[in-house]
Amino acid sequence: MSHRHLTLPTAGILAAVTLTACVPNEEPSDGAIDVVSTADACDVASTDAPAGSIVFSVSNEGDDVTEFYLLAEDGLRVISEVENIGPGLTRDLVVQVPEGTYQTACKPGMVGEGITADFTVTASDTEVAVSEDRAELLASASEQYVLYVRDQVSTLVAKTEAFLDAYTSGDDDTARDLYADARVHWERIEPVAESFGDLDPSMDLREADLEEGDEWTGWHHMEKDLWPPAEGYELTDAERQALADKARRRHRGGSRTA
The missing domain is CATH 2.60.40.420 (Cupredoxins -  blue copper proteins)
Structure with missing residues (x-):
C-alpha cells in the first residue's frame, strides 16, 4: 500500500508492537x-x-x-x-x-x-480463550520483538547516516555499496512502520505511486539518482543535500525516542 523520510518514531512503533503481538490468530x-x-x-x-x-x-x-x-x-x-x-x-x-x-x-x-x-x-458474544501458558509465550514474544525492532531501528539510523555522508559527498561508489545494507533494516521493520499513517510513504514511496502535489522523498528517489535510467537522470548537489537534510531531520528526531 502506498504509505509516506527516514523518520523512526520508535516509541510509537514499539507500543503498537506490544499491543498487537498479544492477540492470537485463532481459526474462525x-x-x-x-x-x-x-x-x-x-x-x-x-x-x-x-x-x-x-x-x-x-x-x-x-x-x-x-x-x-x-x-x-x-x-x-x-x-x-x-x-x-x-x-x-x-x-x-x-x-x-x-x-x-x-x-x-x-x-x-x-x-x-x-x-x-x-x-x-x-460485536460478538464469542470470546477467544487464551491459556495461561500461551499468554506467557505471547508476552515473551512481544518483549523479544520490541527488542528486535529497537535494535533494527538503531542499526538503520547508524547505517543510513553513513550512506547519506557518502551520497552528499559525491562518493557514488561507496553510496551504492552502502545503500542495500542500510535499507535492509528498514525492510525488517516495515510491517510495523506501515501501521503509522504516512510513515512508510515518506521513507519508501516509489515514483509510480506519486500523486499530483506529492514531494518525492526517501530511499527510492536517491536510488534513482545513484542508478539513473538509460535516458539519464541526475540530481544537482543542492538537490542531493536537500534530500539528505530532510532524511537526517526525520530520522534524528525518531532516534531520540528510541
Missing part, C-alpha cells in the same frame, strides 16, 4: 470471506463480520500480482495484509479484529492507492 468457526481481485475490482463477499478471528480468502483473477489489506477506518493504518498474490493464486489473510469500522483494499499491480470499500466488524 464460520468460514472464510471470499475476496476476488481483478484489474479493476475488489469483490469482497461480505461487508461485515463478527469480532474475533476473521479469514479473508483472496483470489487473484487478474493478470498482475496483487495485494490485499485490512485498513483502519482512516484508510491509512494497516491492520494486516497479504502480499505477492500471483495471477490465478489464492492466499488467506487471518487476522484478529475487535469491533469497529475498517476498510478493505485490493492493490492490483501493487501500485496506486488500491480499490477500497468499507468493512464493519460487529
Whole structure:
C-alpha cells in the first residue's frame, strides 16, 4: 500500500508492537470471506463480520500480482495484509479484529492507492480463550520483538547516516555499496512502520505511486539518482543535500525516542 523520510518514531512503533503481538490468530468457526481481485475490482463477499478471528480468502483473477489489506477506518493504518498474490493464486489473510469500522483494499499491480470499500466488524458474544501458558509465550514474544525492532531501528539510523555522508559527498561508489545494507533494516521493520499513517510513504514511496502535489522523498528517489535510467537522470548537489537534510531531520528526531 502506498504509505509516506527516514523518520523512526520508535516509541510509537514499539507500543503498537506490544499491543498487537498479544492477540492470537485463532481459526474462525464460520468460514472464510471470499475476496476476488481483478484489474479493476475488489469483490469482497461480505461487508461485515463478527469480532474475533476473521479469514479473508483472496483470489487473484487478474493478470498482475496483487495485494490485499485490512485498513483502519482512516484508510491509512494497516491492520494486516497479504502480499505477492500471483495471477490465478489464492492466499488467506487471518487476522484478529475487535469491533469497529475498517476498510478493505485490493492493490492490483501493487501500485496506486488500491480499490477500497468499507468493512464493519460487529460485536460478538464469542470470546477467544487464551491459556495461561500461551499468554506467557505471547508476552515473551512481544518483549523479544520490541527488542528486535529497537535494535533494527538503531542499526538503520547508524547505517543510513553513513550512506547519506557518502551520497552528499559525491562518493557514488561507496553510496551504492552502502545503500542495500542500510535499507535492509528498514525492510525488517516495515510491517510495523506501515501501521503509522504516512510513515512508510515518506521513507519508501516509489515514483509510480506519486500523486499530483506529492514531494518525492526517501530511499527510492536517491536510488534513482545513484542508478539513473538509460535516458539519464541526475540530481544537482543542492538537490542531493536537500534530500539528505530532510532524511537526517526525520530520522534524528525518531532516534531520540528510541
